[in-house]
Amino acid sequence: MKIGVPTEIKPQENRVALTPAGADRLVTEGNEVFIQSGAGVNSGFPDKAYTDAGATVLADADAVFATAEMIVKVKEPLPEEFPRMREGQIMFTYLHLAASKELTEAMIATGSHCFAYETLEVGRTLPLLTPMSEVAGRMAIQAGAKVLERSQGGLGILLGGVPGVKRAKVLVLGGGVVGTQAARMACGLGADVTMMDIDLDRLRYLDDVMPKNCRTVYSTSLAVREHLPHADLVVGAVLIPGGAAPKLVRREDLKLMKKNSVIVDVAVDQGGCVETCSPTTHADPVFIVDDVLHYCVANMPGAVPQTSTMALTNATLSYTSQIARLGASAAITESNELATASNVIAGQVTCRAVAEAFGMEYVRPEVVAKTIG
C-alpha cells in the first residue's frame, strides 16, 4: 500500500505519525512510504533518516495526499486538509470526532475511510491513548516541580527536600495511567505521595507495587478536603470513560490549600477535575485563582515531541501495518480491534458514540465493510 505521512499543521503540534524505524518496517513489508519534507524534523528525524529507511520524501502536503492510499497522521485533519482527502482513501489518526460535528460532517463528505486511534479497543483498554497518558503523567511532576519554584510564584519547595529538611507532599487524584506515572515520578524524586482512587482493586494493586513513600487512600469528597491543606502539589488525573471529569476540588476548597501551592490538572482535556481549571497552552501555562497556581495545559505531550512521537508510534505501528496489509474492508472484518477504531467509513458513521453525539445514523462497521472494496 502507498502510505503517506504529512507534516502536522495544528498549532504547537510537533509530533510526526511515523518514525524512520516505522518507515523501515512498512517498506520491508512491501509498502511504499511517502513523507512530507520536514515532517519529522521537530521530533528529531531529518528527511535523510526517512530516505535511508527506504521512504520517498515529497515536497508538500498536496503531493503526499494525492499519492497515498492511506494517510497516517497524529491530530485530526484541519479544514485546509479536508479538500486533500478523497473517496476510498484511508485516514488513521487521533480524530476525536465526538467533539466536533463540523469535523464529523467533513469526514463523511470526503467518502474516505477514517480510523481513529482513540477508539481502538483491546479488551477494555484503549492502547493508543495510553502512551500519551504515560507522557502526560510523568510530565505533570516535571511541570509541577518547576511551578513550585519561588521564581514561578510557587511555594519555593523542592519535591524531595534534602537530608534534615521535609519533603513536599504530593496528592494525586486518580490512580490510572496518568496518576500512576505521576506518582512514580514524584516518589522517585523523594516526595511524600498520596494517591486517591475509587477503584478498590486498583488501590490494592497500587499498594502492592508503589514505593514506600506512596500511600493509597479511597477517594471521597471528605478525604480530598482533608488532604488539600497539607498538599504542596495536587495532580488531577481522574477519568470517567466517555464522560466529563468529576469535580473533586471545588472552588470553595481552594481556601483550604496553602498559599502558592500548585495544581496540575492533567484531566483538563475532559473538563478538569478541579472546578477552577480551564485549558491553557505551553506558551502561557499557569494562572492563579485564590492564591493557588493552576497548570492546565491540554496537550502536555506536545512539549516533548521526541518522546511523544516515539511513544505514540511504538503503539500505532503494528495497527498501521495491519491496515496496510489488509485494506479498509478486511481490516474491519478480520480484526475486532480495528473495527473499534473505524469511525466513518465511506460516508457512514461506524462509531456508536459519534453517531449518538450528533443524532446521526449508526451503521455497524462490518455492514459497511461489505460494501467497499
Ligand SMILES: NC(=O)c1ccc[n+]([C@@H]2O[C@H](COP(=O)([O-])OP(=O)(O)OC[C@H]3O[C@@H](n4cnc5c(N)ncnc54)[C@H](O)[C@@H]3O)[C@@H](O)[C@H]2O)c1
Ligand atoms: N492534558 C493532557 O495533555 C493529557 C494527556 C493524556 C491524558 N490526559 C487526561 O488525563 C486523564 C486521566 O487519564 P488516564 O489515562 O490516567 O485515565 P485512566 O482511566 O487510566 O485513569 C483514571 C482513573 O480515575 C479514577 N477515578 C474515577 N473517578 C474518580 C474519583 N471520583 N476519585 C478518584 N479517582 C477516580 C478511575 O478509577 C481510574 O483509575 C484523562 O482525562 C485524560 O484525557 C490529559
